[in-house]
Amino acid sequence: MTQKVVEVENLKVYFKERQGFLSKEEKIVHAVDDVSLNIEKGEIVGLVGESGCGKTTLGRTILLLIKPTSGIIRFKGINILKLNGSEMRKIRRNMQMVFQDPFSSLNPAMNVGTLLSRPLEIHNIAKSEVEKRKMIEGILERVGLTPDCVNRFPHEFSGGQRQRIAIARALILNPEFIVFDEPTSALDVSVRAQILNLLKKLHKEFNLTSLIISHDLRSIKYLADRIYVMYLGKIMEVGPSKIFDTPLHPYSQALFSAIPIPDLERKPERIILRGDVPSPINPPSGCRFHTRCPFAIEKCKKEIPKLTDIGNGHFIACHLYL
Numbered sequence: 001m002t003q004k005v006v007e008v009e010n011l012k013v014y015f016k017e018r019q020g021f022l023s024k025e026e027k028i029v030h031a032v033d034d035v036s037l038n039i040e041k042g043e044i045v046g047l048v049g050e051s052g053c054g055k056t057t058l059g060r061t062i063l064l065l066i067k068p069t070s071g072i073i074r075f076k077g078i079n080i081l082k083l084n085g086s087e088m089r090k091i092r093r094n095m096q097m098v099f100q101d102p103f104s105s106l107n108p109a110m111n112v113g114t115l116l117s118r119p120l121e122i123h124n125i126a127k128s129e130v131e132k133r134k135m136i137e138g139i140l141e142r143v144g145l146t147p148d149c150v151n152r153f154p155h156e157f158s159g160g161q162r163q164r165i166a167i168a169r170a171l172i173l174n175p176e177f178i179v180f181d182e183p184t185s186a187l188d189v190s191v192r193a194q195i196l197n198l199l200k201k202l203h204k205e206f207n208l209t210s211l212i213i214s215h216d217l218r219s220i221k222y223l224a225d226r227i228y229v230m231y232l233g234k235i236m237e238v239g240p241s242k243i244f245d246t247p248l249h250p251y252s253q254a255l256f257s258a259i260p261i262p263d264l265e266r267k268p269e270r271i272i273l274r275g276d277v278p279s280p281i282n283p284p285s286g287c288r289f290h291t292r293c294p295f296a297i298e299k300c301k302k303e304i305p306k307l308t309d310i311g312n313g314h315f316i317a318c319h320l321y322l
Contacts, residue, residue: 003076005177005209006039006062011071013054013061017281030280031057032068033233036307039177039209046224046241047213048255050277054233055213056100059179062211063095064088075177093123096170100182102162106154112140112165113150119173135172142205143168144198160191164198171206180212184219196222217244217259226313229255232288233280235307239314248310249318250293287319295320 013032018025032054039045047055060066062073064080073080080091099105106115116136117126126132137147143164154162163183170178183199184192196219203210214220220227221244229237229252237249247253254271273292278284284291290300297319305317 003041004038004074005041005043005076006037006211007072007074007077008035008037008058008062009072009074011035011037011058011061011073012069013057013066014069027281030233030283032061033283035071035230035233035235037228037235039211041176041209042207043226044203044210044212044224046220046227047211047230048215048217048220048227049230050255051215052277052280053230054280055230056181058230059097059181059211059213063092063097063179065097089123093173094176095179096173096175096177097179097181098163098166098170098183101186102159102166103154103186105166106162106169108154111151111153112136115154115165116140116150116169116172119169123173125173139168139172142202143171144194158191159187160195163187163195167198167202171202174206175208177209177211180210180214182214182216183212184216185214192216192219199223217256221259232278232283234288235317236289237314237316237318238307240312243314248314248316248321249289250295250320251289287317 011032012034015029015031016026017029035058047058049055057066061068075091075095078091080088083091113136116139117132120126120132120135126135136150140147140149145161145164157165180199184195187195200223202208212220212223221241224241226238226240227243228235229249231251237243237247237252243252244256247256254273257269257271275292278291286302287300287305290296293300299319303319305319305322307315307317308322309315310321
């Protein structure tokens with residue numbers, strides 16, 4: 001029987017935004033709107049969608065780096081929204097995050113040894129300086145860096161090396177679950193493949209459960225076991241990685257048609273969506289995608305489609321299939 005490590009139910013994250021510097025009027029940004037998601041033990045789940053659709057907000061909220069407006073977040077069956085500070089600290093050791101830009105997420109005033117020792121000190125893991133040093137050098141080697149890096153500072157490393165340090169910082173606590181937010185977007189193309197292969201290797205070695213957020217669809221296709229497709233705060237489609245080849249939702253079809261394929265004979269025609277992405281301050285009624293959907297019907301404008309199981313672990317929120 002599979003174990004659900006992360007369960008998100010009807011999660012909503014709304015922000016208040018002031019309209020103009022001098023204005024007192026505030027409007028609500030629907031960043032994440034009634035999202036449900038689950039990740040089973042050992043799974044790599046990919047979360048994809050256009051910029052601004054709420055992917056990063058969802059990932060940060062799962063780790064309670066952002067407080068949700070409403071909903072439930074369970075980690076191994078425990079509703080973490082009901083935990084107090086000390087209880088959450090114990091859980092947080094098992095829930096880590098690797099941020100998009102390693103240069104801004106690593107303190108430039110700390111050398112690598114200090115950056116990696118802080119998590120150990122906060123969670124009282126290493127019993128001595130010798131043990132701490134051994135753990136730091138060990139994790140550096142596992143991410144492809146040498147132990148002599150401990151006395152160097154972030155600015156002395158390349159982008160790929162800094163990302164390896166960020167990954168090492170998350171892994172040094174031996175967590176069960178990690179959120180990777182755009183782990184390769186700040187890297188050169190030549191380095192991305194190295195980091196992707198490293199993530200795949202470490203996932204097996206550490207028996208991790210992962211949520212990988214990215215707009216790099218090729219990376220998600222390579223890494224993920226299951227895919228969640230997000231648009232304007234809503235989940236549009238969920239399925240195994242093979243949905244990249246047979247997407248059903250009109251938004252997924254348009255999104256995946258942008259993946260570069262070297263074989264021109266097999267490359268599907270690029271689907272260009274009309275219109276701009278609506279604002280999350282004033283999202284469309286009914287299906288969020290209906291204002292850009294080439295197949296929208298009258299029902300799409302009035303009713304929000306439910307995410308419905310159509311078999312084989314494939315879910316879709318579209319009136320055309322319900």
